[in-house]
Amino acid sequence: MPAGLVIYETTHHETLPALLDLASMYFENIAVFLREMTYQNISSIRPEEQWQKTAFFRQAETVSNRAFIREAVQFAGNGRYTHFHISTLDNNLLYFAVELYRLRRRHISLSVQAVQGYRSCQYRSLRDITESLAKMVFHRRIRHYRVFFPRMKDIFLQQFPRTDCHFIPSRFFSGKPNIAKGNTDFLKLVIPGSINPSRRDYAFVAAFIRDYLLEIAAKNAIELVLLGDINTPYGLKLKNEMKAYETDRLRIRYYQGYVSQSEYERQLAAADIIWSPVNINTKSIRGIPERYGISMATGLMADLLFICRPALVPEGFGIPEHYQESLITYDSPSVLAKRLVELINDLDENRSIRIFNALSFFSKENFKKEFEELMAIRR
Secondary structure (H helix, E strand, O other), rough: HHHHEEEOOOOOOOHHHHHHHHHHHHOEEEEEEHHHHHHHHHOOOOOHHHOOEEEEEOOOOOOHHHHHHHHHHHHHOOOOOEEEEEEEOOHHHHHHHHHHHOOOHHHHHHHHOEEHHHHHOHHHHHEEHHHHHHHHHHHHHHEEEEEEOOHHHHHOOOOHHOEEEEEOOOOOOOOOOOOOOOOOOOEEEEEEOOOOOOOHHHHHHHHHHHHHHHHHHHHEEEEEEEEEEEOOOOHHHHHHHHHOOOOOEEEEEOOOOOOHHHHHHHHHHHOEEEOOOOEEEEEEEOOOOOOOOOOOOHHHHHHHHHOOEEEEEOOOOHHHOOOOOOOEEEHHHHHHHHHHHHHHHOOOOHHEEEEHHHHHOOHHHHHHHHHHHHHHOOO
């Protein structure tokens, strides 16, 4: 059994549960370096209770990103640790690349959130140049990668054919059918995620409410939950527009501020239908074109593994195998209205059981081999 694993994660808390579940099966010592917000969001219970082999080191507000990177790398140089995994790479890339040379005898692996963003090298500014130099180092130094969609793996291997790339989901199936509904008087339709127009098409959402959802709600009372912080200039403008559409048959819930992980999971569990109006053609953090479900990850997949609910997504979303029972696509407002009404009329225990059976594939037992190859573990 390998001695130990150090994980560096700053932003994407949703990528950690499956990684820690698998790591606990193979490593005696596990250490995670992460930000306070990431720590708070990993689990609805205390992380040390859920992953008892794992020590969590939280970045203090007074500690710079560079100092925290250096701390994680120095810690990984400890003789008890043989592996170092970068779960998110989003700042100080060149500094990180240089620091990795301290770990020449360690197995290094990386999770990729956006394939084109990781591949692309740009030279428009000094920051672009330094990040491009860093990526060249990473491309040479790292040979073992994790991605979050099967299609991402295909795209990644086209770009980096000499690497070892593995699909491991963000989290594993909860094993809970979640058949019981939340509010029987109002059908609960939940849009999870940040209120960000670059990621989700909220102009489409507002127009759909006005042109179709009001009529649907007249026959089937609906509570629409925007499960993200609306307290931004864009969000408050959107809220003001949507408030004009609220009736006694159509309620809209907003969150003024940060949504805790426990509240996020509570609302998901109470949902009847998930709606993810993502902009299929989007951009990564540096403005590089990506496609959700194809070259870029989305938290929707992890959400659906937490609950057995159907989800509405735009046409073109890369639907992985085993998600066909969960994901229903639309290519226009009228088609979305039709699909929504069909779902409302077909929300029964049988549908939940079909989704449950399909998603049960995503158990940690089915991804042990992928993890062993990601970490180059010989058994």
